[in-house]
Amino acid sequence: MWECVDFFPVSKTEENGLDTSVNGPSVKHVVKASLDDDRHDYYSIGTYHEKNGTWIPDEPKIDVGIGLRYDFGIYYAAKTFYDQNKNRRVLWGWIGESDSEAADMQKGWASVQSIPRTILFDKKTGTHLLQWPVEEIESLRLKSYEFNQVKVQAGSVVPLDVGPATQLDIIAEFEIDKEALEKTTRSNVTFSCSSSGGTIERGALGPFGLLVLADDSLSEQTPVYFYIAKGSDGKLKTFFCNDQSRSSVASDVNKQIYGNLVPVLEGEKLSLRVLVDHSIVESFAQGGRTVITSRVYPTKAIYGAAKLFLFNNATEASVSASLRIWQMNSAFIRPYPNNKESQ
Numbered sequence: 001m002w003e004c005v006d007f008f009p010v011s012k013t014e015e016n017g018l019d020t021s022v023n024g025p026s027v028k029h030v031v032k033a034s035l036d037d038d039r040h041d042y043y044s045i046g047t048y049h050e051k052n053g054t055w056i057p058d059e060p061k062i063d064v065g066i067g068l069r070y071d072f073g074i075y076y077a078a079k080t081f082y083d084q085n086k087n088r089r090v091l092w093g094w095i096g097e098s099d100s101e102a103a104d105m106q107k108g109w110a111s112v113q114s115i116p117r118t119i120l121f122d123k124k125t126g127t128h129l130l131q132w133p134v135e136e137i138e139s140l141r142l143k144s145y146e147f148n149q150v151k152v153q154a155g156s157v158v159p160l161d162v163g164p165a166t167q168l169d170i171i172a173e174f175e176i177d178k179e180a181l182e183k184t185t186r187s188n189v190t191f192s193c194s195s196s197g198g199t200i201e202r203g204a205l206g207p208f209g210l211l212v213l214a215d216d217s218l219s220e221q222t223p224v225y226f227y228i229a230k231g232s233d234g235k236l237k238t239f240f241c242n243d244q245s246r247s248s249v250a251s252d253v254n255k256q257i258y259g260n261l262v263p264v265l266e267g268e269k270l271s272l273r274v275l276v277d278h279s280i281v282e283s284f285a286q287g288g289r290t291v292i293t294s295r296v297y298p299t300k301a302i303y304g305a306a307k308l309f310l311f312n313n314a315t316e317a318s319v320s321a322s323l324r325i326w327q328m329n330s331a332f333i334r335p336y337p338n339n340k341e342s343q
Contacts, residue, residue: 002033002036002065003034003036003077004041004077004078005033005034006030006033006079006080007031009023009029009030011121012027013026014026015120016120017087017088017090017120023050028046028047029048030129032078034078040071040076041069042064042068043064043068044067045058045128068129070129071093071131071292072193072258072260072290072291073294073295074098074293074295078093079092080092080119088118090117090118091118093113093117094111094112095114096295097110097111098253099254099297100253102252103297114282115137119131122287128263128289129289130287130288130289132288140328141169141326142329143163144327145160145325147321147322149321150320152312152319152320153318154314155315157309164303165306166303167329168275168276168326168328169326169328170210170275170276170308170323170324170326171271172210172322173322174209174320175319175321176205176208176228176317176318180314181205181236181317184230185230186231186234187231187232188232189229191203193240193258193259193260196227198246199223199225203315204315205228206239207227208319209223209225209272210225210310210311212274213276213296214307215298215305219246220249220300222246223243224241224272224274225311226270226285236264238264239259239260240260240261240285241258241259241292242257244258244294245257247297248298250299259290261290262285272285273288277328280293280296281294
């Protein structure tokens with residue numbers, strides 16, 4: 001069943017959102033549906049013909065429900081609206097729980113809204129949307145830390161001293177050893193984030209990335225990472241994944257591995273942004289081409305005991321990482337002022 005259907009225009013040329021009624025040669029239209037069958041949000045980009053009221057997907061192979069998703073984690077029932085004050089289209093989504101119903105009953109609440117995201121057409125790929133946290137999030141940034149060209153050898157973990165790591169905004173770029181890329185043997189083995197075994201499954205060119213919400217002993221950790229596979233044709237495919245399998249020592253929580261392919265164009269560095277907020281990890285790869293939301297329930301990696309690490313579990317390639325990291329303040333939600341009272 002389709003629910004929470006959305007239909008809106010995106011500009012092929014401008015870096016701003018469009019009002020719902022806009023159409024023309026420089027406009028594409030997005031159809032999005034939340035599928036109750038698997039509880040995921042799918043979208044497709046195409047052309048809307050006003051004269052006969054038809055919409056045709058640009059690529060039928062990735063039509064709604066069989067191709068691209070807003071988010072490859074736990075994210076559902078999303079809807080957009082046009083913000084005319086800032087000329088942007090904003091996306092809201094629902095992050096459900098992945099612990100037990102008994103735990104939800106005990107705490108007395110369940111589910112939260114995601115951080116709002118702006119949404120744009122990806123002019124570089126022509127096939128994807130770009131999602132990015134709204135700029136207002138930056139007003140919550142506190143102390144910042146910078147790490148430049150940190151070398152992470154194959155099979156190693158590097159701690160990042162940023163203090164308590166429960167509320168963070170992380171922007172990172174990774175460069176992988178070019179010689180290793182060239183020397184790596186081709187393979188016809190198909191990779192999948194969800195069935196790969198997570199970060200313990202080592203390949204020549206990955207996995208590598210960040211360990212968020214980790215304790216000192218790494219008995220709890222949520223890896224956010226890239227994995228590069230070289231196909232039998234010699235072409236590289238990059239995957240972006242979140243591994244919840246060791247996110248908590250609790251036994252009544254979901255420990256899936258999420259992720260999907262992320263297009264990386266020639267000349268692009270591997271880049272990601274991660275928002276960490278106690279039990280929620282929202283991750284954006286390559287400017288938001290692929291996004292993953294994880295809902296995790298650490299019992300040790302909480303408050304001051306939560307740490308942040310770089311890791312590289314590749315067998316052959318070293319990587320270097322450059323990062324900017326901010327401690328984040330809490331958002332203090334206040335009721336919207338009543339105009340009558342303020343007059």
